[in-house]
Amino acid sequence: MKLFNITNTKTNSSSNKNGGSSLGNDKVKWLSLPYIVWMIGFIILPLLVIIYYGLTSGNKLKNLFTLGNIRLILDPTNFKALRLSLELSLISTLICLLLAYPLAMILSRSRMKSNNFIVMIIILPMWMNFLLRTIAWQNILERTGIINTVLNFLKLPTLNIINTPLAIVLGMVYNFLPFMVLPIYNVLIKIDKDVVAAARDLGANSIQTFLKIILPLSIPGVISGITMVFVPSLTTFVISTILGGSKIILIGNVIEQHFRVGNWHAGSGLSIVLMFFILVSMAILSKYDKEGEGGSLW
Amino acid sequence: MTDNKLINLINISKSYGDNVVLDELNLYIRENEFLTLLGPSGCGKTTTLRIIGGFENPDKGQVIFEGKDITKLPPNERQLNTVFQKYALFTHMTIAENIAFGLKIKKKSKDYINDKIKYALKLVNLDGFENRMPDSLSGGQQQRIAIARAIVNEPKVLLLDEPLGALDLKLRQDMQYELIRLKNELGITFIYVTHDQEEALTMSDTVVVMNQGYIQQIGSPEDIYNEPQNAFVADFIGESNILPSIMIEDKLVNILGTSFACVDTGFGRNKPVDVVIRPEDIDLVKPEDGIIKGVVTSLLFKGVHYEMEVNANGHDWLVHSTDLVPVGNEVGIWVDPYDIQIMNKPESEDEEAVELDI
Numbered sequence: 001m002k003l004f005n006i007t008n009t010k011t012n013s014s015s016n017k018n019g020g021s022s023l024g025n026d027k028v029k030w031l032s033l034p035y036i037v038w039m040i041g042f043i044i045l046p047l048l049v050i051i052y053y054g055l056t057s058g059n060k061l062k063n064l065f066t067l068g069n070i071r072l073i074l075d076p077t078n079f080k081a082l083r084l085s086l087e088l089s090l091i092s093t094l095i096c097l098l099l100a101y102p103l104a105m106i107l108s109r110s111r112m113k114s115n116n117f118i119v120m121i122i123i124l125p126m127w128m129n130f131l132l133r134t135i136a137w138q139n140i141l142e143r144t145g146i147i148n149t150v151l152n153f154l155k156l157p158t159l160n161i162i163n164t165p166l167a168i169v170l171g172m173v174y175n176f177l178p179f180m181v182l183p184i185y186n187v188l189i190k191i192d193k194d195v196v197a198a199a200r201d202l203g204a205n206s207i208q209t210f211l212k213i214i215l216p217l218s219i220p221g222v223i224s225g226i227t228m229v230f231v232p233s234l235t236t237f238v239i240s241t242i243l244g245g246s247k248i249i250l251i252g253n254v255i256e257q258h259f260r261v262g263n264w265h266a267g268s269g270l271s272i273v274l275m276f277f278i279l280v281s282m283a284i285l286s287k288y289d290k291e292g293e294g295g296s297l298w
Numbered sequence: 299m300t301d302n303k304l305i306n307l308i309n310i311s312k313s314y315g316d317n318v319v320l321d322e323l324n325l326y327i328r329e330n331e332f333l334t335l336l337g338p339s340g341c342g343k344t345t346t347l348r349i350i351g352g353f354e355n356p357d358k359g360q361v362i363f364e365g366k367d368i369t370k371l372p373p374n375e376r377q378l379n380t381v382f383q384k385y386a387l388f389t390h391m392t393i394a395e396n397i398a399f400g401l402k403i404k405k406k407s408k409d410y411i412n413d414k415i416k417y418a419l420k421l422v423n424l425d426g427f428e429n430r431m432p433d434s435l436s437g438g439q440q441q442r443i444a445i446a447r448a449i450v451n452e453p454k455v456l457l458l459d460e461p462l463g464a465l466d467l468k469l470r471q472d473m474q475y476e477l478i479r480l481k482n483e484l485g486i487t488f489i490y491v492t493h494d495q496e497e498a499l500t501m502s503d504t505v506v507v508m509n510q511g512y513i514q515q516i517g518s519p520e521d522i523y524n525e526p527q528n529a530f531v532a533d534f535i536g537e538s539n540i541l542p543s544i545m546i547e548d549k550l551v552n553i554l555g556t557s558f559a560c561v562d563t564g565f566g567r568n569k570p571v572d573v574v575i576r577p578e579d580i581d582l583v584k585p586e587d588g589i590i591k592g593v594v595t596s597l598l599f600k601g602v603h604y605e606m607e608v609n610a611n612g613h614d615w616l617v618h619s620t621d622l623v624p625v626g627n628e629v630g631i632w633v634d635p636y637d638i639q640i641m642n643k644p645e646s647e648d649e650e651a652v653e654l655d656i
Contacts, residue, residue, distance in 0.1 A: 194386035197353050198444075200373040201380045202400035202451060212399075216390045 054268035069269020078254055078270065085251040086277070088165055089233030092172035093180075096229045097222065099173070100180035104221075107181075108188035119185070122178050134171055134242045141167055141243065163245040171239040176232055180225040187221030188214070227281050235274060303362075304329040304487055305350060305455065310359035312345055319345045320356070321511045327455075327489060328504075332481055334490045336498040337508035338534070343491045344459055346508075350489065351380045351457050364454075374403075378455040379448035383463050385440040387432040393419075393443055394428035400451040418446035421480065438469045445480065455487040462497065474500050495535045499523060507531050523576075528641055532574040539580075539616050543573040543640075551640060554611035556590045560638040572641045577618040578603070579637035588630020594623050 057066045072078055107118060125133060140146045141162040148158040161167050191214060199209040237252030244250075251274060258267035305327040312320040320342045327333050335343035348354040350361060352373035361369045368376060379400070388396050394415050401411045419425050422442035432440055441461055448456055458477075462470045478501055481488050492498055498505050499519040507514040507522060507530075515527045526532035529540050543553045548563040553573055565571060585591045592610025599605075604622055607614045610631055623629050 192384065192386055194382040194384060195388065197351075197373070198380065198382055198386040198447075199388075199399070200353075201351060202447070203374045203403040204399075205372075205374055208403060213388060 050268045050271055052268075053264045054272040056265065058265050069265050070273060072266055072269055073273045077249075078251070081249045081254045082251040082273070084165070084248070085234055088168055088250070089172065089230050092169050092176065092233045093226055093230045095169065095173050096177050096180040097226065100177060100184055100225060101222070104181050104184035104188055107185050108191075119182075122181055125174075126178055130175060131238065131242075133175060134239055137167075137171055137174065138162065138242050141170075162243065163247050165244075165248060167243040168240050168248060168250075171243045172229075172233045172236065175239065176229040179228040179232075183224040183228065184218060184221040187218045191217050223284065227284070230281055231278050234277060302329040303327070304331075304364060305489075306360075306362040307346070307350070308360045308362065310346070310349060310356045310361070312342075312349065312354065312356050319511055320349075323359070323511070323513060325506060325513065325516070327487060330485060330487055332478075332488045332490065332501055332503045334492060334498040334502040334505050335508055336492060336495060336505055336534075337514075338493055340510075341508040342511040343493075343508050347380075347457050347459055347489060347491045350455075351378065352376050353380075377453055378457055379451050379453040380457040380459065381441070381444050381448050381461045383460045385432075385437075385444045385464075387440055387444060387447070389432050391432075392428065393424075393430050393432065393435075396432065396443060397447045397450055399447065404451075414450045418450045421449070421483065422446045422476070437465050438473065441465065441473070442476075449480070449484060449486075453486065455489060456484075458488060458490045460492055461490075462494075463492070470494075470497070477501060499535070507534065509534075525639055526574055526641065528644060529572050529574075532572075532639070532641070537577050537616060537618075539573075539575045539577065541573045541575070541613065543571055545569045545571045545640060549635070551638065554613050556611060558589060558633060558638060559635040560640060561636050562638070562640040565640060565642070570643055572643060574639040574641060575615075575633055575637060577605070577616040579633060580608075580615060580617045580619075581632040581634075582606075582608070582617060582619050582621060582623055583630040583632045585628045585630045588632050590631050592629060592631055594625050594627050594629060597622070597625050 054069050055065055055067070057064060057068060073082060103122075107115060138145075142148070143158070143160070143162065145162070147161070151158050161170070195217075196209060196213060199213045200206075204212060235252050237250060237256045240248055240250040240253055251270065255267050255270050255274070258264075258270065303326045307323060307325045310320050310323040311318075323342070323346065325346075335346055337343045345354060349356050352368075352371060352375075356369065359369070360367055363376070363378075373380075388399065391399070397415045397418055398411045401414060406414075415428060416425075419427060422445055424439060424442055424446070427435070427439070427443070432443065435443065441464075445456075445461070461477075462473050465473060474497060477488070477490075481501075490498075490501065499522070502519055504516065505519055505522045506516050509530050515522055515531045517525075522531065523535055526535060526538075532538045532540055541553050543551050545551050545562075545565040545568070546557065547567050548565075549560055551558050551560050551562075551571070551573060582588075590610045592608040592615065594606050595609050595614065596607045597604060600618075603618045603620050606617045606619065606623060608617055608629060608631060609615075615631060617631075
């Protein structure tokens with residue numbers, strides 16, 4: 001099963017290129033037309049619309065260019081939401097990294113036939129609806145949920161996890177962990193066994209080999225893993241709505257609220273601010289991740 | 299070259315699942331020797347090297363290095379270094395950092411490391427490459443860096459796992475001379491793994507021919523070529539005519555019904571044997587002057603010589619000769635007695651295994 005070999009897309013695209021030249025350039029251009037239409041219609045245009053709304057005021061008489069919507073981020077409530085979003089997504093990313101790296105390491109080392117099976121188990125939750133998974137966690141964590149029922153039964157003090165930042169971090173880690181495991185796993189299995197053997201041969205013990213060889217060589221995978229966990233964590237509003245109640249407001253919730261009440265300009269302005277943070281992390285990704293590890297997951 | 303046994307492999311066995319790779323292998327390597335493990339893929343030569351290097355643990359047996367048992371020692375604690383087939387350079391480091399890797403681990407001083415880098419790069423003819431990245435080098439250059447990276451650690455033994463396998467023919471020949479020069483300058487022991495018999499014959503002091511986990515023959519390149527001990531060795535090293543024959547008595551062998559004089563003794567009377575005759579050792583003479591008569595059935599120009607097949611006594615004899623004899627002509631075949639190599643028919647189990655492979 002080739003389901004998990006994310007890096008395969010790279011070889012596929014290059015073979016397409018070779019095949020394409022025999023087809024003739026005109027045909028290739030024609031074949032890529034639907035994709036170009038798709039890109040313009042569903043990516044470029046919406047982006048331009050957001051930028052337009054974000055940089056204009058709703059005033060029809062003087063529909064002027066304004067930075068007012070962007071400046072909304074300086075509003076204490078919004079700023080607090082952004083800061084909390086950044087904090088929680090950074091924490092989640094860090095936890096994901098600490099969990100995912102050893103797991104990816106173990107997976108890449110084991111030469112078992114069950115390898116693909118284990119990778120599938122990691123991916124399996126991704127086949128279930130994101131909302132379902134998060135609501136399931138809500139049920140588990142609730143005051144009268146599974147954890148507290150068990151604790152009650154054992155006459156232990158109940159836990160108050162739901163509607164706290166902890167619950168949100170838990171939801172983020174649970175939902176986004178596979179996005180950290182897979183790019184790291186992909187980069188680790190590509191490290192030549194002989195390169196590791198060479199380090200041992202030259203006198204490095206296993207810790208030195210890890211720090212000087214394996215870790216530096218896996219950085220591209222780590223960077224793309226970080227980006228792929230950090231970006232959805234930063235923008236999520238579903239996880240915070242379901243697991244945070246109405247008590248914890250993330251920047252995603254703020255934007256969602258603006259759009260829900262029809263305030264397109266404010267929502268777009270804040271979206272642009274958020275996009276800035278995402279672009280920065282993408283810039284980091286493209287700088288370190290020349291191989292395109294997992295970027296194709298998007 | 300001294301008779302000092304630097305490395306001694308005793309009763310080494312190794313299998314992967316049901317696949318027996320090495321079976322009770324015994325081999326010693328002398329100090330300052332250029333020893334080559336030669337054999338087809340899957341013969342266990344690379345596994346033997348990896349066991350010496352410490353990358354594989356044998357299921358049974360011992361690896362003795364300078365009198366000490368190092369069987370369980372991890373690679374980083376062994377006084378030998380390896381040059382890998384696909385170079386295995388650290389792509390995230392510059393050439394200088396690659397070469398310095400082992401020395402930095404050993405906490406050598408900066409001056410010492412810099413001197414060593416300069417020395418090693420000079421030794422492999424790549425001065426001035428310190429700040430290049432491995433990816434920007436050609437295959438041959440990368441392999442030289444891999445060698446430089448290994449030898450700066452002053453190992454007593456350098457293990458080379460098909461180091462020229464990924465290079466093209468011309469480069470491979472140049473690198474053979476380089477390796478011989480390096481070996482002489484460094485004065486250390488080389489253990490070399492290859493499936494290329496020409497490489498093995500050109501560079502080695504001792505060649506170990508292996509097949510299916512067994513050692514078939516150990517000897518100097520001349521011994522291995524001129525006096526193969528069994529049909530596998532004869533067939534694997536160079537081209538040869540392997541002919542089922544009967545040893546009539548000492549110094550007389552019946553090959554395909556015709557008696558030939560030879561120099562071998564001690565095989566007994568009327569004993570079935572295999573005879574090896576190298577194609578370049580067959581002289582084509584006038585039909586009436588030959589030991590047997592034959593007809594040329596094919597002719598190929600190979601550059602240095604012509605390759606001909608001569609049908610005689612119901613067998614196609616492979617002949618290399620600088621003289622051209624057109625197809626269809628009758629010729630006489632003459633073989634000097636000392637060019638006939640007599641081998642026992644396979645008897646033991648390991649030699650039987652060889653037979654199956656041919």
